[in-house]
Amino acid sequence: MGNFSKIYKTIKPSIVAIASKISKNPEFPDIIGTGFIVKSEGIIFTNSHVIKVIEKLPRLKNMGPEDWPAMILYFHWIPDRGMMAIPLEIKGIGSLERIKPVEGYHYGEDIPDLGFIQVHIKNLPALKISERLELEEGDEIMLAGFPMGTSTLRAPGWLHQITPTLQSGIISSILPFPCDDPHAILLDVMTQGGSSGSPVFNPSTGEVIGIEYGGITEPKILKTNSGTMIYENNTSLTLAIPAKILYEIYKKIEEVEEFNNIDISKFDTIENLINKKKVIIQQPRTPSMQPIKSNEIL
Template sequence: MRPIKIIFVIFCIVFGCTCPQVAFADLPNTIEKVKPSIVAVGTFKKTSSPQFVLRGTGFVVGDGNHIATNAHVVPEKFSPDDPILVVQVRGDQGTLQLRRALLTKQDVEHDLAVLTIEGASLPALPMANSDFVREGQQVTFTGFPIGGALGFSPVTHRGIVSSITPIALPSGNVRQLNEKLIHRLKNGVFNIFQLDATAYPGNSGSPVFNPETGDVIGIINMVFIKSTREAALSTPSGITYAIPVNFLTELLRQSAIR
């Protein structure tokens, strides 16, 4: 039995170390396919310095002239003197282009927004049915972490869905209740994806996708969900949350965007 045990140990070591690499074997090709659909969402004002200010990440959906992102990424009010809403895309020659964007539809309860952009259509990302997402499933997301500090080249992170959990009021005393949390309680709860990969400011609105196919299963949220889930913590964690993409699919359906 001794040789059999040795072979079994070697098998476990070899395949235990290589399985993650095998699972992400298609990732380079997937990233190459996904990156043209990733845009930087921000504001532009010619007289400001810098002229473009990043507010978050978005990705192309539908007919190629619509962008999905978080609702909190879009400024709440505009006046004639305010910067205009734009998305920054990378052209065929690698040059950065700014395109004006207009808010078309939003779902405040799930912190989602759909923008319409000017110009030629861009490649849209396919969306999966997020009801079939499972805990332990490997995922990736691409966006613009830490604002423009790292430049405006999309950055990809990978990890797993560590938990599928409902948004609910955190445990604590009555002093920790606030208007947002009470509003969330009144309007019910919904499941979110908790990821073990770290997202950063600027990643809000980044698509979470299948590393093999590029199909979107969720949207990174760095403000809305984190403030709700971690309101009782004095020191916020590095946990990343994502909104299931089915809420976005429904929003696009309501807007007749395909």
């Protein structure tokens, strides 16, 4: 675990935010989910339920039929300046229809909560999905994403930059039991909305061993004079899809004819987008997003 701070620096550029194009403050758009790059020619993994949110987002009047109301935010670190957010246009989205049940036994959902997004950008830093998954209860894990969008990054009360939030924990259980084809991994990590699609890492190798898709909640009942309210509390347990399923889907995506027929030579490079992006240094903003005055008390 001690070397993971160095490994994480190489992993971090591959973690992206999925954001709405319509936000109250365009500088810090509303993040609806997390994704991570799995193919340098523009393939990003996330959750299927995040894809469904994208499809339901409000559309601008000037959007064409091929335009999507969401965008990918790619982050590039500038020393002593902060994190540069580069918006990438979404060119395609997809979800799984059904996977073939494993011979002999099959547990869990027939359709894993896995989706993908395509952008026409090349030379992106892709993460390695673990081909051989040897999971044991008690193994240390780490995940990174955007829990609660940008809310976790407000310190103390205003937003300085957008960047993934790193969390650590252990494998609490392997579902349905330790076997060659588990359908889910139970982690002792509390997650929030926005972290859906976060990659789960082996802290020793940096390889992806799963993708987070939902936290386990506990139903609560609150009785008051005006009535009864039922709500849910987050627990410190989170579910992830194991890497074996991710790797199988990754290999199938490589066989999709639509992807193979795309002329990648026409794609812009991420290096070119970074070089064209202007760096603007602004004053820190208050919670109301106004510049701080010299005599202001916060």
